Amino acid sequence: MFLEVIYETGAHSIMEADDENEAVDAIREQNRRAENGEMGGPGNRPAERVYKVLKYDKHPNDFNIEQVVSEAEVKAAFKDILAENIEDGVVHLPQFLADMRLITSPQVDSEPHESNYKMQETGELKWGEK
């Protein structure tokens, strides 16, 4: 299973674990260190309190990884993105194409404590007190 760990600092990480118990032990340890002012790892950066952990069946980076999307999705995106890029009756084509390219991006521009990914999580991991 894959997990998106969202820290109180707004940092995010993806971790892979065999099961929830394995993940919970690690997350609690990182959180314990943060509460005690300890380092987060061998790189000697401060540990961070964990805010929320989301569960996924596969790595959320795999959303549209083949960069192949349905005709309907392309048409819908084309219409919306074109509308956003029309100014005084003209379209700046490179910007329009750059925006179209983001259809296959697995990430979203999220708030600090929200998921970074388009892929829908399967649930939230209960790892302890927030």
Added chain:
Amino acid sequence: MAVIAFQRLSQLVTDYVLGASGTITPPASWTMGLATTNVGSGGGTDYARNSVWSVTVATTNINEIGSTTAAGYARQTIAKSINQGAIDWGTSTFDNTFATGGQSTAADEVTFGAFTGAGPSPNGANSWVLTDGSTLNAGQPYFAGDTAATRTYAVGDTQKVTATLKAG
């Protein structure tokens, strides 16, 4: 810190940017991985311009930590955008010094872990690699840098990496 730009990175510039190729194209997103092997300086077991991800730790292969047992390890995503995505690339900066300058950009910092159990197998990161995809020991490597020291992970550990690319 030893660094290297792999051939696929410059091929994206020549084929995709200069030549508008439809076959040599950027991935949907970038990912960051950690490897047991080191960039080095062109020796027989150091990285080469055509290094590939491989479980075989020999010659110039890049071997990823956690490829046998993940134990909390997974690749981290960097979006293919500038100052838009949750984790993506920064605005270009320019240093006009002829000998040492150049254009550069830094990605937002990525976080690995928390690592679980007895740590990943293999363990001990000696380099970070900008690559694509989420499958371990697979995908295209684009550029890499050595870590400051071998980083060996145990339960609860995290690791921060900030990738910077400078063309000078």
